Amino acid sequence: MEFFRSIxxxxxxxxxxxxxxxxxxxxxxxxxxxxxxxxxxxxVRTRHNSKFLSGTLKHxxxxxxxxxxxxxxxxKITPNVLTMIGLFFNFVAAFFYGKGxxxxxxxxxxxxSTFDLFDGQVARITGxxxxxxxxxxxxxxxxxxxxIFFGLAFCFKDSWILGFVMAGLVGSMxxxxxxxxxxxxxxxxxxxxxxxxxxxxxxxxxSIFEPVTSYILSFFIHNPPPYLVxxxxxxxxVMTNLTxxxxxxxxxxxxxxx
Numbered sequence: 001m002e003f004f005r006s007i008x009x010x011x012x013x014x015x016x017x018x019x020x021x022x023x024x025x026x027x028x029x030x031x032x033x034x035x036x037x038x039x040x041x042x043x044v045r046t047r048h049n050s051k052f053l054s055g056t057l058k059h060x061x062x063x064x065x066x067x068x069x070x071x072x073x074x075x076k077i078t079p080n081v082l083t084m085i086g087l088f089f090n091f092v093a094a095f096f097y098g099k100g101x102x103x104x105x106x107x108x109x110x111x112x113s114t115f116d117l118f119d120g121q122v123a124r125i126t127g128x129x130x131x132x133x134x135x136x137x138x139x140x141x142x143x144x145x146x147x148i149f150f151g152l153a154f155c156f157k158d159s160w161i162l163g164f165v166m167a168g169l170v171g172s173m174x175x176x177x178x179x180x181x182x183x184x185x186x187x188x189x190x191x192x193x194x195x196x197x198x199x200x201x202x203x204x205x206x207s208i209f210e211p212v213t214s215y216i217l218s219f220f221i222h223n224p225p226p227y228l229v230x231x232x233x234x235x236x237x238v239m240t241n242l243t244x245x246x247x248x249x250x251x252x253x254x255x256x257x258x
């Protein structure tokens with residue numbers, strides 16, 4: 001029975017991965033072939049790029065998701081409602097993380113996080129961009145991320161990994177705060193390699209592939225720990241704090257130079 005349960009969990013995660021990756025690969029290939037002459041939207045051009053998320057990838061993702069955003073516009077779904085939908089799915093993902101069901105949690109978290117894109121796109125398409133909306137979206141992002149770490153903390157409450165979960169929580173909030181505080185005093189701080197999109201992708205992808213990895217390792221190790229998720233947690237725990245410290249030093253140098 002345990003064998004069939006493992007097979008079920010593996011294909012429950014692997015099946016959607018293969019299908020979605022195939023569709024996204026075809027989409028990216030078509031975009032790269034036909035992107036010559038496409039104008040780059042301002043929100044893509046002005047956003048900070050990283051080694052993991054290049055400008056081309058962001059342009060492709062914008063091109064891919066705009067039709068969905070336009071569908072939300074036709075359905076008269078407001079940006080704030082989309083923000084709350086994303087928050088709801090992150091609460092559900094946190095529940096599955098707390099239960100150690102990483103494959104389910106990863107998919108739900110990634111799905112919920114996509115609404116963070118749609119709310120901004122819908123706001124721009126409908127002309128509902130406002131400072132209050134941006135503030136609301138930013139605060140809900142912190143709630144979404146915090147509840148995910150809460151679920152991870154519950155899952156690893158009796159493990160040494162809990163320390164890295166807490167470090168990731170503190171570091172993630174510090175990365176966001178250094179940018180927000182810098183902008184409040186007139187300094188733009190967008191440097192660093194562990195911003196929220198990277199954190200979501202690292203944790204989400206490692207969670208999705210975790211059942212597959214654990215199943216393969218079970219042939220060699222009895223009841224293997226979730227190595228992929230652990231690696232993502234350690235990476236996030238370390239790199240978010242390094243990124244926050246780096247941003248802090250950049251801001252202090254700019255302030256001293258004024």
